Amino acid sequence: MNAMNKLMKFFFLTSALFGFSLNMQASEADLAIPDLHQGTYHIFGSAVSSWDFLFYGAMIIVGTLGFSLVLFHQIKKLKAHDSMLKVAETIYATCRTYLLQQGKFLLMLFAIVGAILCIYFFGLLGKPVHVVGEVLLFSVIGMLGSYSVAWYGIRVNTYANARTAFASLRGKPLDVVNIPLKAGMSVGLFLISLELVMMVIILLFVPRDRVGICFLGFAIGESLGASALRIAGGIFTKIADIGSDLMKVIFKVKEDDPRNPGVIADCTGDNAGDSVGPTADGFETYGVTGVALITFITLAIKDPQVQAKLIVWIFGMRFLMDFLSGCSFFINQAISKRLYSKKKFFNFENPLMRLIWIAATLCISVSFFMSHLLLSDLPNPTLWWKLAVIISCGTLAAVLIPEFTKMFTSSKSNHVQEIVTASREGGASLNILSGIVTGYLSAFWTGMLIVALMTIAYFTSETGLVEILGEHATIFAFGLVAFGFLCMGPVTIAVDSYGPVTDNAQSVFELSQIEQIPNVSQSIEKEFGFKPDFEVGKHFLEANDSAGNTFKATAKPVLIGTAVVGATTMIFSIILLLDKVGMLKLSLTDAQVILGLICGGAVIFWFSGASMQAVTTGAYRAVEFIKKNFDMNKKEADIEDSKAVVKICTQYAQKGMWNIFIALISLTLSFAFMSPNFFVAYLISIAVFGLFQAIFMANAGGSWDNAKKVVEVDLKEKNTLLHEAVVVGDTVGDPFKDTSSVSLNPIIKFSTLFGLLATEICIEMKMNPAMDYSMYIAIPFLIIGLIFVLRTFYSMRIPVEKLAEEESSEVQYKENLDEVNKDKDTDEFVSEDSDILVKETVPVDKKM
16 A cells, blocks of 8 residues: 555656646657568569568467467476475465565556656647557556566476486486476476567567557567566575575574475575566566667668568577477487486586577577578679678677686586685685686676677778668667677576476475475385485486586676667667757766766666665565564464565565665656756766676676585585584675666666656657756656655665664574574584574584
């Protein structure tokens, strides 16, 4: 109810501030998409219209969509022990509850954005009701697209986690890799194929005069959905993860001890943060990048024939790359079967990296073929191979960035090994410092790699592309680099989705308590036809989880790189508008540009802190609750206690998300109305600052996470001082890599896309000085934004508890510690003198 009141207040304020713009005119939403029935391609001796090419290409993609569902069905059919299936269903049930809550939250956010869209299209552009209805419809479709792929990803992953856990008992490591990889490929193909089909429907069946605004509405809807799901999921998962992980240090229990009320929430969070977020984010990234390129083509290129050919070429390339990604999966499966089917152990990272290389090789090779097939008859006969080279730069980035990331985050890398070495001698302090160093170095090298590939694209664009693409051919080239990042999108999503399955599989194994079931070995042998090896199974799952951590880390810089490079193309749409009306003034000697650059950096650092503040406070509450309710005498936690932890995580995720989103929308509107030139500089700044902040945080967090895995899996030093140090480092890295860094991607794109609408209004005002009320709009929104910026800390900070509550908590806490120490048969006990308790060794008589 409180949230709804805030929503209504914000709506009325927005309406009042925009209401005066009822008769203004703008042009950005009226993108002139060419008639695709007119363009003709001559393919293998046959004439094919642009419309037919896209229609039949989309039919092929419907086939890949069907194939993703076949993979889904294959995973569902795999057998597993009932104890594991029950745990997986419990995890899915909590995930479903979380998604339903997020769906309600999305509706409230859409009410705000929908109100602004109505005011914009009704008032500013004077569009009729049916046109505005179409815009809102496609906004809803875009948001539902992000939401539906997130739900699909969770359902696939929660089927795959139990099957992977059970497969580990067979002692065949290839099965432990194949199941999560098949699940990831199902998610990747479903996501990309659905996105492509949706965009082709808009392109082919929406009337030409409304395609532009429907694309804009679709992009805003999917960006809104992805931003909310990514940020809230990132907050949720790290609250749960930290709350669960710290119990290993406090109570000296194993990773997924069934008695820990935080474990189910942690499993839910693995899906909320590492499945819901990336799938929604990937869906939105793929769509928004396409909309940005279409927008550029229609604004910057005058010849409708060239426009049509380039638009069809972009979609043709996407059709082919989606299909080839599926082919690369089968090729990799055949190679892996030949290499590993008889091996008892191998490096689980190898099949995943090979899949990326196979997909990249196929995509780069065929991109030249498709470009020649579709573009060889353009006035410039060299254009086809030059565009293929530019796209190949992006595809190479999607391969080389994971290779660079592995150098910093893989459990085998020198950087991760150094973190472990530093932790052994210097504890948590040197662990954290070493991880920070790793993050900074990785940001430098990854940034230089992206710059090198964009430079190749730049020089290629300078060799004749200006003749056809206009004076801004370089910007189009940068957009194509972002497009190339996503050419093998299904594979990128597949290796990213691998992580939550492997993480959950380990948890399912422990929570099922399958080893304690009487006569379980005999019953498994009788029912499933093999004798289980529990120790080998646990080792496989831990090693596979390490591989999952690495490849979750590799996908993050690819998606953030796409966002930044793709945002360049979207920002250019604003630049074109300013240039068209003679208001372009982007100079480093212009005070507005300098101020915009500084404000962009400030917002990136505020967002990083605000999202981590929500995690910190939520984790505090989760740890407080778990410590009070951790009963060492039980075999498993009460289901109500587990639900209570899930509720805490959801509550703080949504509260943090609400404050962050209102602040972000308000600041975006404020800065857009202050000055379009200021706003362009601001957008460029958040893209650049966001790139390096995200890579730094993602890779630092990944290195801390795998340093913990090295200690637990390779060194087998659990419940030692070294283990405590790396656990502390991992809890610092958790919000770094899975909350702040990953959320910067949709934040950059949402700010750019949403700000585009506000910029148009501001331009119209400044063209008519008598109606220029821009500062009267900018200042109130700035005040609102700053109020919510303050709320992201002051309404989220850890409260000062009343003394009585502290004493009550301390009594309960000591009782739990007494239970822990009573069960110890060694000379070690848990100290009460630290917030993060450490093990002290004292003479036995001093314990008495």
